[in-house]
Amino acid sequence: MTDAPASEKLPVEPAAFLTAEEVSELRVSAAKAEEHWNSYLRAVADLENYKKRAAREKQDAARAASEALLSRLIPVLDHFDMALAAANSTSGPAAESLKTGVAMVGSQLRSILAEAGLEEIDAAGQTFDPKCHEAVSHQESGEVAEGGVLQQLRKGYRFRDRLLRPATVVVAKKPAA
Numbered sequence: 001m002t003d004a005p006a007s008e009k010l011p012v013e014p015a016a017f018l019t020a021e022e023v024s025e026l027r028v029s030a031a032k033a034e035e036h037w038n039s040y041l042r043a044v045a046d047l048e049n050y051k052k053r054a055a056r057e058k059q060d061a062a063r064a065a066s067e068a069l070l071s072r073l074i075p076v077l078d079h080f081d082m083a084l085a086a087a088n089s090t091s092g093p094a095a096e097s098l099k100t101g102v103a104m105v106g107s108q109l110r111s112i113l114a115e116a117g118l119e120e121i122d123a124a125g126q127t128f129d130p131k132c133h134e135a136v137s138h139q140e141s142g143e144v145a146e147g148g149v150l151q152q153l154r155k156g157y158r159f160r161d162r163l164l165r166p167a168t169v170v171v172a173k174k175p176a177a
Contacts, residue, residue: 067159070118074157074165077113080106081155121156123149123167132156134166144172 018026084106087099110120121132126149128135136153144150149169156167 063160066116067162067164070113070116070157070159071164073109073113073118077106077109078154080109117160118164119158119160121158121167123152123156123169125149128169128171132158132163132166133169135171136168138171138173140175141172142175146172146174148172 080102084099084102087095087102090098123133125144126133127145128147128149133149133156139150141150148171150172151170152167153170154168157164
């Protein structure tokens with residue numbers, strides 16, 4: 001805090017007004033004051049670090065809660081897709097209204113989840129990427145290059161930058177000669 005002792009900064013020699021004992025007491029008090037000041041500065045820095053850490057932990061907890069909720073909702077999306085596929089296989093006026101209703105509910109749910117940060121992984125036509133795809137089998141194909149995704153069996157999902165579920169795919173391989 002100070003570069004020179006307190007006695008060097010005074011314009012008049014302190015001994016002229018104070019006794020040696022009083023000068024000694026002042027120096028001890030000044031050292032204690034400086035020690036307390038440094039302790040105060042450390043406490044303020046510790047408080048700031050605590051505030052930052054608490055805010056980061058709160059954000060991480062909210063993100064973990066969102067991930068857990070979205071992971072539990074992914075099977076619901078799968079069931080909507082299955083219901084829509086089943087409705088598409090039937091015909092008639094009742095089937096058409098069922099298709100429309102299921103499609104609307106599924107669309108609304110997907111929209112809400114997309115706003116929350118859930119992103120579908122579309123693997124169809126992509127090159128196989130083990131970071132976001134899970135290969136369940138290989139199949140010979142002359143239409144899709146070797147190592148490409150031939151068929152997506154189940155959609156994958158990502159929440160912001162974190163993979164929640166990989167897309168389940170069939171990977172193309174060269175046809176036997």
